[in-house]
Amino acid sequence: MGIQFKPTETFRGDFSYSNSDEAVLRFPFPFAEDKYMYSVNMEPHVRKGPCPVFEHAFDVDEHYIAECHERALVLESDPKRCQVLPHMMAAQWDTLELIMESLATDYPEHFSLTRDGDNWHWINRPLNTDQRFVFGDPSTLPREPFEYITRQAQGDFTIQDQRDHNLYVDGGMVTCQADWSLEFDIGMSFHEWHGPVPLAHDIGVFDRALQYLLRLQYGQPVRRLNWTMTVNPRMDTSPENYPDWGPDKLTVTPENVDRKVHLRVELQTLFRLPRSNGILFGIRCYLISLQDLERVTKWSKRLGRVLATLPPELVEYKGIARYRDMVVSRLAAVDDGAPLSLGIQPDQTSLPPRR
Amino acid sequence: MIDQGIKSRPVYERLRIDHSGLRHLFVADTPSFSVEPLAAEAQALEVWAVAPLDSEGVSPALTDERHRSFRSVQGLIQRLTHRLKDERMGFRLYAAGREGFLWDVYGTAQQAGLGRQEVFLTHHGSTRRRVMCVHCRTFNEGVTTTIAQCEGCGAQLFVRDHFSRRLSAYMGVKVDAELPGDVPPAEQAYQ
Numbered sequence: 001m002g003i004q005f006k007p008t009e010t011f012r013g014d015f016s017y018s019n020s021d022e023a024v025l026r027f028p029f030p031f032a033e034d035k036y037m038y039s040v041n042m043e044p045h046v047r048k049g050p051c052p053v054f055e056h057a058f059d060v061d062e063h064y065i066a067e068c069h070e071r072a073l074v075l076e077s078d079p080k081r082c083q084v085l086p087h088m089m090a091a092q093w094d095t096l097e098l099i100m101e102s103l104a105t106d107y108p109e110h111f112s113l114t115r116d117g118d119n120w121h122w123i124n125r126p127l128n129t130d131q132r133f134v135f136g137d138p139s140t141l142p143r144e145p146f147e148y149i150t151r152q153a154q155g156d157f158t159i160q161d162q163r164d165h166n167l168y169v170d171g172g173m174v175t176c177q178a179d180w181s182l183e184f185d186i187g188m189s190f191h192e193w194h195g196p197v198p199l200a201h202d203i204g205v206f207d208r209a210l211q212y213l214l215r216l217q218y219g220q221p222v223r224r225l226n227w228t229m230t231v232n233p234r235m236d237t238s239p240e241n242y243p244d245w246g247p248d249k250l251t252v253t254p255e256n257v258d259r260k261v262h263l264r265v266e267l268q269t270l271f272r273l274p275r276s277n278g279i280l281f282g283i284r285c286y287l288i289s290l291q292d293l294e295r296v297t298k299w300s301k302r303l304g305r306v307l308a309t310l311p312p313e314l315v316e317y318k319g320i321a322r323y324r325d326m327v328v329s330r331l332a333a334v335d336d337g338a339p340l341s342l343g344i345q346p347d348q349t350s351l352p353p354r355r
Numbered sequence: 356m357i358d359q360g361i362k363s364r365p366v367y368e369r370l371r372i373d374h375s376g377l378r379h380l381f382v383a384d385t386p387s388f389s390v391e392p393l394a395a396e397a398q399a400l401e402v403w404a405v406a407p408l409d410s411e412g413v414s415p416a417l418t419d420e421r422h423r424s425f426r427s428v429q430g431l432i433q434r435l436t437h438r439l440k441d442e443r444m445g446f447r448l449y450a451a452g453r454e455g456f457l458w459d460v461y462g463t464a465q466q467a468g469l470g471r472q473e474v475f476l477t478h479h480g481s482t483r484r485r486v487m488c489v490h491c492r493t494f495n496e497g498v499t500t501t502i503a504q505c506e507g508c509g510a511q512l513f514v515r516d517h518f519s520r521r522l523s524a525y526m527g528v529k530v531d532a533e534l535p536g537d538v539p540p541a542e543q544a545y546q
Contacts, residue, residue, distance in 0.1 A: 183492065184522065184526055239490075
């Protein structure tokens with residue numbers, strides 16, 4: 001059975017994006033405990049775990065077509081959201097191969113890849129694309145290989161070059177980011193591009209994460225979940241467009257907080273690339289409105305508890321200070337304080353109506 | 356406010372000759388940097404410096420082959436680009452000056468194929484900042500305050516400590532994006 005896509009939903013303007021009940025129940029809720037602090041919380045990206053989005057190398061869901069369309073809109077107004085430094089061509093082909101192979105294997109009803117030596121044939125049915133090309137020859141594709149394939153994938157991607165015992169962010173497709181700029185950060189070392197993150201440097205998180213990633217093995221990808229919050233289901237919360245989305249934060253009221261405020265979760269995956277020895281970093285963004293999240297009792301209580309105890313530096317860094325208290329008081333009103341199970345699983349299989 | 360604790364801001368150390376190198380070139384955006392301690396470590400050190408503004412374009416006389424003077428930073432960088440095309444392994448580059456100059460030199464060296472361990476930088480002189488507006492990508496030169504108006508789009512930019520070596524610039528972010536008009540007073544921070 002294929003995925004029922006929702007091709008016309010939007011992430012701007014009328015913000016018609018929403019999750020089906022199935023999408024709510026498979027949401028990658030990021031909090032395994034009632035408190036949150038940075039840690040090197042990476043685990044093997046194996047095809048099992050407490051959340052269905054872990055079951056594929058690259059998760060494709062009902063928002064696939066709409067997200068690819070949103071990406072095209074962002075690139076139309078700002079082509080620099082996709083940039084790759086010239087020495088990364090091998091990593092571009094690595095990325096194209098990994099994504100095409102994974103999608104064709106995981107979703108054969110939607111994607112297919114036929115390889116005859118270097119002559120490849122790619123079919124993307126949801127986007128009506130049928131492309132024959134020569135692997136390794138950029139002139140046979142309508143765009144450079146990295147941009148070509150990441151326009152047909154959900155979530156942002158960066159490619160890291162590994163040299164001098166460090167990782168450099170030397171390319172990316174970044175159109176649905178949580179407030180970081182590829183144009184500014186491209187070429188930076190691991191610690192430089194994480195420079196603005198508070199607290200984590202001082203507790204050694206980035207030193208340990210870098211050591212871990214330098215040893216990442218081909219065929220053994222890893223993953224972690226990261227999170228923030230966004231007003232309206234807006235994918236493009238870039239620093240470039242902050243003057244456009246910043247004012248949204250002041251539109252939140254106790255009456256509309258459940259519809260306006262969204263938990264934004266990134267499923268971050270890291271793959272060693274075989275030819276370039278680079279690393280592909282996938283940053284897949286999931287959005288869920290507070291009113292949908294509340295339908296899962298455990299998640300509602302846990303999110304309220306996490307937000308109530310979040311260190312002030314993180315409240316500031318995540319940019320949620322203007323409406324955090326409204327979310328906390330709404331969620332606290334229906335929290336009986338009972339202990340919650342460890343882990344991120346929803347602990348229920350169907351959803352009640354919205355409050 | 357001045358140290359925001361962001362780790363991308365470069366930290367500079369005093370220049371020392373890297374004796375694993377065979378040829379050494381020092382460049383500065385001003386003749387006021389005292390190069391003698393460095394020159395004492397390597398007799399064959401070449402010294403290139405930009406002439407002071409009050410020389411008004413007049414070329415200073417060459418004192419010897421190892422010392423060159425340039426009319427402007429632009430002239431020095433262009434000459435450096437040309438020079439690096441002919442350099443080989445064993446070359447070491449040293450630079451002193453304002454931060455924007457340092458990373459322009461660094462970028463020039465990188466494009467010519469020099470590695471991170473072959474270029475040494477030290478800050479000297481003004482701490483004024485080059486600030487790239489993250490919204491409209493205009494470069495604002497010589498910023499001295501914590502908040503400055505972008506010359507490109509007019510936004511009041513907060514100067515973040517986030518520094519891009521590639522762009523040789525700090526990031527400027529609209530300070531009142533959430534509540535337009537809510538601009539805190541700018542403080543003098545970079546002289």
